[in-house]
Each structure stands twice: as structure tokens, then as C-alpha cells.
Amino acid sequence: MRCYANQLAGQLSKGLHPFYLVFGEEPFQEGNCVLNIRQVAKKQGFDEVIKFALLPGFDWQELIAQYNSMSLFSARTIIELDLNQQKPPTQGVNILKELAANINPDVILIIKGAKAGQDIQRSAWFKALDKQGLFVPCYALTGYHLERWLDDECKRLKVNLKSDAKRSLLLATEGNLLATYQELEKLSLLYKDALIDQQQLMSGLLNQAKFDIFDLNDGLLKGNAKYIVKILNKLATDNVEPTSVAWTIQNQAQTLLAMKRALVQGLAIAPLFKQHNIWKNQQQSTQQALDRLTIAQLEHIISLLAQFDSAFKSNGLSAPFQGLAHIALSFCQPINFPMPFADSSNQLGTQH
Numbered sequence: 001m002r003c004y005a006n007q008l009a010g011q012l013s014k015g016l017h018p019f020y021l022v023f024g025e026e027p028f029q030e031g032n033c034v035l036n037i038r039q040v041a042k043k044q045g046f047d048e049v050i051k052f053a054l055l056p057g058f059d060w061q062e063l064i065a066q067y068n069s070m071s072l073f074s075a076r077t078i079i080e081l082d083l084n085q086q087k088p089p090t091q092g093v094n095i096l097k098e099l100a101a102n103i104n105p106d107v108i109l110i111i112k113g114a115k116a117g118q119d120i121q122r123s124a125w126f127k128a129l130d131k132q133g134l135f136v137p138c139y140a141l142t143g144y145h146l147e148r149w150l151d152d153e154c155k156r157l158k159v160n161l162k163s164d165a166k167r168s169l170l171l172a173t174e175g176n177l178l179a180t181y182q183e184l185e186k187l188s189l190l191y192k193d194a195l196i197d198q199q200q201l202m203s204g205l206l207n208q209a210k211f212d213i214f215d216l217n218d219g220l221l222k223g224n225a226k227y228i229v230k231i232l233n234k235l236a237t238d239n240v241e242p243t244s245v246a247w248t249i250q251n252q253a254q255t256l257l258a259m260k261r262a263l264v265q266g267l268a269i270a271p272l273f274k275q276h277n278i279w280k281n282q283q284q285s286t287q288q289a290l291d292r293l294t295i296a297q298l299e300h301i302i303s304l305l306a307q308f309d310s311a312f313k314s315n316g317l318s319a320p321f322q323g324l325a326h327i328a329l330s331f332c333q334p335i336n337f338p339m340p341f342a343d344s345s346n347q348l349g350t351q352h
Contacts, residue, residue: 002135005029006152011134012040019102019133023116025254028177029138035157036109041108046076053082053310060095065105076106082115084306093125100128111126128131141177142277146170153181157188160217164312166200172202174214176251176279178244211242213248216328220252221285223292223332230324242312242320249328251306256289257298263290293299301330304339 003011005024022033038049050066052058066079082171088096099109111129113120116137120126150170154161173179188198208243213235219228235245242332258345259272269287278286304327326339 001131001133002137005033005136006149008033008036008134008136012036016041016044016108017133018105018108019100019129020108020110021113021125021133021135022138023113023135024138024140024329025115026140027139027250028181029141030303033136034080034112037108037110040100041076041078044076046078046108048075048077049080050077050117051080051082052311053306053313054084054086054088054092055307056311059107060091063146064095064099066110068102073134076108078108078110079110079122080110081312083111084310085114087120087123087292090094093123096125097128099173100132100262103132109133110200118166121210128300140175142175146175149177150180153184157184158193159184159187159191160193160195161187161201162195162197162225165196165201168198168201172214178247182244190205196280206268216245216248217252217282218285220249220328223289225329225332228328228332229325232321232328236321242324245321245324246305246308246312246327249304249324252303252331253298253301256286256293257302259286260290260293260295260298264295289331297330297334300334301327307339 016037020033020035020037022030024030035266038046063081067079091323096111109129116126116135121130121135138238139145147166149168150166153159154166169180170184173183191200216228216231218224218233219231233244236339253340255278259269259276262272263269267288273283308317308320308327309322311323314319317323323339324337329335
């Protein structure tokens with residue numbers, strides 16, 4: 001059964017499903033949906049969380065073993081499977097269909113993945129799980145839907161923004177829901193429920209290093225290695241969440257890959273700029289990136305992001321910003337050595 005992200009809370013209040021399919025290209029909504037499922041499930045005794053990620057060498061038998069296992073203390077379990085933008089292989093398809101046919105009432109399986117197109121939704125494994133569970137698509141929000149989301153979050157956080165301040169916030173954060181939400185949280189602490197105008201909002205943004213996390217996009221598109229390292233150093237110093245930086249890099253890589261594939265198929269660049277919401281002041285640098293990067297390079301960057309995400313979630317990264325630098329610098333030129341996972345510092349070396 002399909003349930004949109006803004007409807008999930010209502011569905012969860014009616015009861016839990018054995019399977020949740022959380023798919024889409026908007027990671028903030030995806031993360032919130034998974035968190036909401038986990039929080040409601042915990043109140044019903046699902047205390048243990050086991051996470052899997054579809055990476056090279058993934059053992060599907062371990063997934064089914066965990067699904068069918070009984071805990072020593074009979075704890076109810078949530079299993080999260082991140083497909084990392086991939087489709088399950090034949091073995092995975094058969095195991096997922098088997099799980100759908102043999103539901104364990106003490107386990108909730110949450111599967112996360114990229115946007116589920118018609119090919120995914122029509123697949124046997126997806127339909128089998130969807131029949132018993134809930135499909136939650138997480139679409140990127142634009143236009144009216146983005147404005148409505150902002151209104152809802154302002155109401156929930158009791159942030160009172162004037163109309164021009166709302167427009168400026170959405171313009172500054174460029175549709176990044178995580179960044180927008182973080183700004184709302186700060187505004188809530190600073191102003192409580194007082195009315196906030198555009199000048200107050202922009203003053204806050206300028207005081208926060210001119211929104212460095214979005215300056216990173218410019219460096220990625222232009223392939224400016226020195227600028228990328230400078231911005232990442234600033235973000236690390238400011239204790240910006242690595243997941244926010246990874247979201248920015250992933251969003252840029254996926255957009256460029258989609259545009260590159262479309263160009264190879266013969267589509268014109270102008271409608272692609274419009275389709276992907278590339279503003280006029282970004283079109284030249286976006287064209288530079290499309291000219292410089294190959295499909296194989298972009299696919300490799302997305303693969304590196306999947307490795308980073310898995311390692312970060314499992315606390316396998318002692319130096320997350322070094323890993324992010326490795327990925328970000330891959331926008332400049334191919335890097336033919338593995339990401340650093342063992343360095344004890346999370347600060348990049350200064351470049352002059």
C-alpha cells in the first residue's frame with residue numbers, strides 16, 4: 001500500500017506493518033520516515049535494530065538468518081536494509097519473496113532505496129512485500145509542496161517567519177530539506193515565537209560562514225580542488241554534520257549523472273536545466289562539470305558515497321571529513337586509491 005511521507009504518522013498511529021519500503025531521492029524525508037517507524041516500533045517492544053547495506057560481498061543468507069532468528073531474551077527486532085541505489089540480484093529477489101511469504105511477527109523489515117520507478121514497483125519481490133507492508137515514496141519537494149512543507153515545519157517548531165523571509169530561506173537552501181530544517185531549529189532557539197523578517201533571517205545566514213555547505217556545490221561543479229578543501233576544512237571546524245555534507249555531494253552527483261545520461265541519449269541541455277531546477281547562475285558551472293565528468297566517474301562517486309554512508313552508520317569512520325574530501329575531490333579528477341578509514345584526525349590538512 002502506498003503512503004506518502006507526510007501521511008506516514010497517521011498510518012503508524014493505526015498500527016505497524018511487517019514491511020516498509022522507503023524509496024526516493026530525498027534523504028531528509030527518508031531519514032525522518034525511518035526514524036518515525038523506529039520510534040513507534042520501539043514503543044511496541046521492537047528494541048533491537050540491525051542494519052545491512054548492499055555492498056560488494058553482501059551475504060543475503062545473513063539477512064534471512066537474522067530475520068528468522070529468535071533472540072535469547074525474545075526481543076523484537078527492526079532490520080534495516082539499505083539497497084544503496086541498487087536493485088537486488090537474483091539471490092536477493094528470491095530471499096525477499098521468501099520473507100514476504102513467511103512473515104516473522106517479531107521482526108519489522110525496512111528497505112531503503114533510490115526512487116522506485118515502474119520497473120521496481122512491478123517486480124515480484126516489491127509487489128510481494130508491498131502487499132503485506134507499506135510503500136513510502138520520498139520525492140524531492142519543489143514549488144507548492146516545498147512551501148507547504150516549510151509551513152508545516154514552521155508550525156511544528158513554532159517559528160514565525162514573514163513571507164519574504166520564507167522565500168529567502170528556501171532560496172538560500174536550494175531545496176535541501178535538512179539544511180532548511182536545521183536553520184528553522186536555530187531560529188526557534190534564537191527568536192522563540194517572535195516574528196522574523198527577511199533582514200533578521202539573512203543576517204543569521206551571513207553570520208554562519210555564508211552558508212558554506214552550499215558553497216561546496218560551486219567547488220564540485222567547477223572542479224576546484226583548492227576551494228573544495230578550504231570549504232571542507234571550514235565545515236569540519238564548524239562541526240557541521242558529515243551527513244549534511246554527504247547529502248550535498250550525493251545530490252550533486254545524482255543530478256549530474258541523470259543529466260549526463262540524458263545528454264548521451266540526445267536530449268538538449270536547456271530543458272534539462274529546467275527539469276533539474278538548475279538556476280541561471282549555476283548553468284555555466286554545471287555545463288563545465290558535465291563536460292569534465294564521465295558517466296563512469298559519476299557512478300564511481302555514487303558508489304564511494306554508498307561506502308561512506310555504510311561505514312559512517314556503523315561507526316567505521318574515524319575521519320569522516322577525510323573520506324568526504326576523497327569523494328569531493330573525485331569531482332576534479334579520478335583518484336585511484338581507496339578512501340581513508342583509519343586516520344585518527346577528522347580535520348583536513350591546510351592547503352596554500
